[in-house]
Amino acid sequence: MTAYLLKRLAIAIATLVLASMVVFAVLEILPGDPARLMLGMNASADQVELLRNQMGLNAPLAWRYLHWAGGLLSLDLGRSYTYSVPVIDLVRERLAVSLPLALIALALSTIIAIPVGLFSASRRGRVGDTISMGAAQLGVAVPNFWFALMLIYVFAVWLRLVPAGGFPGWSAGIWPALKSLLLPAVALALPQAAILARVTRSALIEVLNEDYIRTARAKGLPYRAVLWRHALRNAMIPVLTILGLQFAFLLAGTIIIENVFYLPGLGRLVFQAITQRDLIVVESVVMLLVAAVIAVNLLVDLSYAIVDPRLRSRQ
Amino acid sequence: MTLHVDIPEETFSSILAKAFRNTAFVAGFVITLLILAMAIVSYAWTPYDVTKLVISDKTQAPSLAHWFGTDHFGRDILSMVMVGARNSIAVALVAVGIGMGVGVPLGTFAAARGGLVDEMLMRLNDLVFAFPALLSAIMITAIFGPGAVNAIIAIGIFNIPVFARVARAGALAIWPREFILAARAAGKNSTQISIEHVLPNIATLLLVQGTIQFALGILAEAGLSYLGLGAQPPMPSWGRMLFDAQTRMVVAPWMAIFPGMAIVVAVLGLNLLGDGIADILDPKSRRQR
Numbered sequence: 001m002t003a004y005l006l007k008r009l010a011i012a013i014a015t016l017v018l019a020s021m022v023v024f025a026v027l028e029i030l031p032g033d034p035a036r037l038m039l040g041m042n043a044s045a046d047q048v049e050l051l052r053n054q055m056g057l058n059a060p061l062a063w064r065y066l067h068w069a070g071g072l073l074s075l076d077l078g079r080s081y082t083y084s085v086p087v088i089d090l091v092r093e094r095l096a097v098s099l100p101l102a103l104i105a106l107a108l109s110t111i112i113a114i115p116v117g118l119f120s121a122s123r124r125g126r127v128g129d130t131i132s133m134g135a136a137q138l139g140v141a142v143p144n145f146w147f148a149l150m151l152i153y154v155f156a157v158w159l160r161l162v163p164a165g166g167f168p169g170w171s172a173g174i175w176p177a178l179k180s181l182l183l184p185a186v187a188l189a190l191p192q193a194a195i196l197a198r199v200t201r202s203a204l205i206e207v208l209n210e211d212y213i214r215t216a217r218a219k220g221l222p223y224r225a226v227l228w229r230h231a232l233r234n235a236m237i238p239v240l241t242i243l244g245l246q247f248a249f250l251l252a253g254t255i256i257i258e259n260v261f262y263l264p265g266l267g268r269l270v271f272q273a274i275t276q277r278d279l280i281v282v283e284s285v286v287m288l289l290v291a292a293v294i295a296v297n298l299l300v301d302l303s304y305a306i307v308d309p310r311l312r313s314r315q
Numbered sequence: 316m317t318l319h320v321d322i323p324e325e326t327f328s329s330i331l332a333k334a335f336r337n338t339a340f341v342a343g344f345v346i347t348l349l350i351l352a353m354a355i356v357s358y359a360w361t362p363y364d365v366t367k368l369v370i371s372d373k374t375q376a377p378s379l380a381h382w383f384g385t386d387h388f389g390r391d392i393l394s395m396v397m398v399g400a401r402n403s404i405a406v407a408l409v410a411v412g413i414g415m416g417v418g419v420p421l422g423t424f425a426a427a428r429g430g431l432v433d434e435m436l437m438r439l440n441d442l443v444f445a446f447p448a449l450l451s452a453i454m455i456t457a458i459f460g461p462g463a464v465n466a467i468i469a470i471g472i473f474n475i476p477v478f479a480r481v482a483r484a485g486a487l488a489i490w491p492r493e494f495i496l497a498a499r500a501a502g503k504n505s506t507q508i509s510i511e512h513v514l515p516n517i518a519t520l521l522l523v524q525g526t527i528q529f530a531l532g533i534l535a536e537a538g539l540s541y542l543g544l545g546a547q548p549p550m551p552s553w554g555r556m557l558f559d560a561q562t563r564m565v566v567a568p569w570m571a572i573f574p575g576m577a578i579v580v581a582v583l584g585l586n587l588l589g590d591g592i593a594d595i596l597d598p599k600s601r602r603q604r
Contacts (some may be wrong), residue, residue: 141582297445
C-alpha cells in the first residue's frame with residue numbers, strides 16, 4: 001500500500017516537472033520579444049536591450065527556467081503586462097469565481113448522475129431504463145455552450161428569473177452572486193451528468209452480476225440495501241475515475257462557459273491573456289490548471305485504496 | 316493444456332443480420348449517413364448561396380422560403396448549416412486520422428516491447444493527459460493563428476494518447492493468446508506479429524473509439540469556432556454561427572437553435588453508431604445491456 005502510494009506520488013511529481021518544462025519551452029519558442037512588446041514599436045534597440053537585461057531575458061535558458069519554476073513554487077508569478085498587477089492577485093481574484101463554479105457543477109453532476117445510474121441499472125431493459133439512458137445519450141451530444149445559450153433564452157430572456165450574464169462579485173452578497181453562477185453551473189453540469197450516469201449504470205450492472213450480490217440477496221437483505229451498500233461501493237472505481245477526469249474537463253470548460261456568460265473567472269482570464277499575448281499570465285494559469293488536474297488524479301488514485309480494501313493489501 | 320472450445324466463425328452476413336436488429340446501430344448509421352449526404356449535397360446544391368448577403372432579408376423567422384430562417388446578413392440558415400457540415404466533418408475526420416496514425420503504432424509498439432519503452436510511452440501519455448485538452452487546443456490555435464488547419468492539429472494531437480492507450484490495452488490482451496505463440500514459433504518477429512495478428516484483432520476496438528473521437532472532434536471544433544479560433548468567415552461553421560447568434564438571441568433565436576441542433580444530431584448519430592458497433596461485435600458489452 002505505501003509502495004503503491006509512493007509510486008503514484010513520484011509519478012505525479014515527475015509529470016508536474018515535465019509539464020512545467022513543456023509550458024516553458026512552448027512559450028520560449030514563441031515569436032515576439034516580451035520586452036519589445038512592453039515598450040512598443042517606437043522604442044530604440046538600446047532601450048529594449050536594457051529592459052531585456054532587467055527582465056533577465058538574456059540569462060541562460062536553464063537558469064531562466066529554474067528562476068521561473070522557483071517563482072511558481074513560492075507563488076511569485078511575476079506581473080501581468082496588460083493589467084500591471086501581480087499575477088497572483090489576478091489569479092486569486094478570478095479563482096473566487098471559477099472554483100465555486102466548477103465545484104457547484106461537479107456537485108450538480110454527481111447529485112443528478114448517481115441516482116439516475118442506480119435507477120437505470122436496477123431497472124435494466126425496462127421502460128424507465130430506456131428513457132433515462134436515451135436522455136443521457138442526448139445529454140452527451142449537447143455542446144455545453146449551446147445548452148448555455150438555450151438556458152439564457154428560456155430563463156433569462158423569457159422568464160427573467162436570473163441574469164443573462166455578468167457577475168456582481170461576492171461583495172454584493174452570497175445570493176446575487178450564487179444566482180449568477182446558477183445557469184453557468186447547470187450548463188456545465190448536465191452534459192457531464194449524462195456521461196457520469198452512463199458510467200455509473202454500466203459499472204453497477206457489471207457488479208450486480210457478481211456472486212456476492214446474489215449471496216447478499218439470498219441472505220435476505222432487501223434489494224435497496226444491496227444496491228446502495230454492496231453494489232454502489234463496488235462500482236465506485238470507474239465512477240471515481242470519471243469524476244477525476246470530469247474535474248479537469250470542468251476547469252477547461254469554464255473557458256467557454258465564462259465567455260458565454262461574461263463571468264470574470266480564470267477561464268476568461270486565460271483566454272484574454274492568450275489573445276493579448278500576456279504570456280506571464282498564460283503560463284501561470286496553465287501551470288495552475290495542470291497542477292490541479294494532476295492533484296485531482298492523485299486524489300482519485302488514493303481514493304481507490306479507500307474504496308477498495310483489496311488495493312490496500314496489494315503490493 | 317488449456318481447454319479448447321470451438322466457437323462458430325461469424326460470417327459477414329450473420330454480422331450484418333445482427334446489425335440490422337440493433338436499434339442503436341441502425342439509428343446511428345442512418346443519422347451519420349444523412350449528415351454526410353448533407354455535406355456532399357452542399358457542394359452541388361444549397362437552397363441559397365451562402366456567400367451572398369441579402370440585407371433586406373435579414374433575421375427573418377423560419378418560413379416556407381427559409382426553413383431555418385435567415386441570419387443578420389440575410390443568409391439562409393439551412394444553407395449555412397449544410398455547408399457548415401463539411402467543415403465539422405473534415406476537421407473531426409482528419410483529427411481522428413492523426414490520432415490513429417500516430418497513436419495506434421505507438422500503443423501497439425509499447426505493448427509488443429513492454430518494459431522500459433512501454434513505461435516511458437505511458438508516462439508521456441500521462442503528461443499529455445495532464446493538460447486539459449480544450450485549454451491546450453485554445454493555446455495552439457491562438458498562438459499559431461486561428462483557422463481550420465490549426466484546429467485540426469490542435470484536436471488531432473489530443474487524439475494521439477487516446478488511441479495509444481486503447482491500442483496498447485487491446486494489444487496487451489491479444490499477446491498472451493495461443494495464436495501469437497504459434498506465430499512466434501513460426502519465426503515471425505514482434506513487428507510482423509503486431510501488424511499481421513494484433514492489429515486485425517483490435518480493429519473493432521479502434522473503430523469504436525474512432526467514432527467516439529469523431530463525435531468529440533465535432534464538439535471540440537464547434538467550441539473552437541465559437542471562440543473565433545476555428546474556421547474563419549466567410550466559410551460557415553456551426554460554432555461560428557452560434558457565436559454570431561449569441562448577441563441576437565432576443566430578436567433571432569433561430570440563429571442559435573438550428574446550428575446547435577445540427578451539432579447535437581451529428582454527435583448523437585456518431586455516438587449511437589459507436590455504441591451499436593460495440594454491441595454487435597463485442598459479446599461482453601451485449602451481455603451488460
